[in-house]
Amino acid sequence: MSEPAVSVARYLATTTAEGPGLRTAIWVQGCSIRCAGCFNPHLFPTEGGVRWSPADLAARVLAEPSTGLTLLGGEPFEQAEALAEVARQVRAGGRSVLTFSGFTHAALRRAAAAGRPGVAGLLAATDLLIAGPFRRDRLDHERPWVGSTNQEFVVLDDRFPDLADWRPGALDRVQVDVDRAGTVSVNGWLDTDRLDALLADL
Ligand code: SF4
Known part of the structure; x- marks a missing residue:
């Protein structure tokens, strides 16, 4: 049987907008949750993305000058088995792992208890x-990195105290990259009105 692969929609070598510190960010392709108002609807289909073996992807991350890995999407837990292997290898290299999910922590624990491949491993x-779906009727203007107030921060391991530091001083950030062809890429979190204003200025 072939090793499960990760379907990568976007890879960013370093960013300060997807969690504390300088992080490598991986957006995975495919999300069945389909929250109304999701900023990444192009990541809903499972088709597309570039397939990476967990070992190659982990090696690429460990070659970056970052201090941690952020997994987001798309829905990382819908590729949990392969991403668990990536996350294990990145952690073994001494870096932290921050994982976003549209599923609640309780739902993930139930899936892990039911034996869903990889969910326990990625947790x-x-x-x-x-964790938790994006709710556009509950926008969060207080905490960094999250879109809505229902989303939970769950510290699963306290090796990296800075990961729990989302209170005052941990501000939302947005990163805008423009490549030589003039293509603009944005990551981080900003509500739609402020993002529109920023891009209009650009
Ligand atoms: S879980 Fe995340 S990627 Fe999936 S629809 Fe919701 S906000 Fe978008």
Whole structure:
């Protein structure tokens, strides 16, 4: 049987907008949750993305000058088995793992208890879980990195105290990259009105 692969929609070598410190960010392709108002609807289909073996992807992350890995999407737990292997190898290299999920922590625990492949493994290899679907009627203007107030910060391992530091001083950030062809890429979190204003200025 072939090794499960990760379907990568976007890879960012370093960013300060997807969790504390300088992090490598991986957006995975595919999300069945389909929250109304999701900023990444192009990541809903499972088709697309570039397939990476967990070992190659972990090696690429460990070659970056970052201090941690952020997994987001798309829905990381819908590729849990392969991402658990990536996360294990990245942690073994001394870096932290922050995983976003549109599933609640309770739902993930139930899935792990039911034996869903990889879910227990990805939870075990995650230091900080940010869990719950995006609710556009409950926008969060207080905490960094999250979109809505229902989303939970769950510290699963306390090896990295900075990961739990989302209170005053841990501000939302947005990163805008423009490549040589003029293509603009944005990551981080900003509500739609402020993002529109920023891009209009650009
Ligand atoms: S879980 Fe995340 S990627 Fe999936 S629809 Fe909701 S906000 Fe979008």
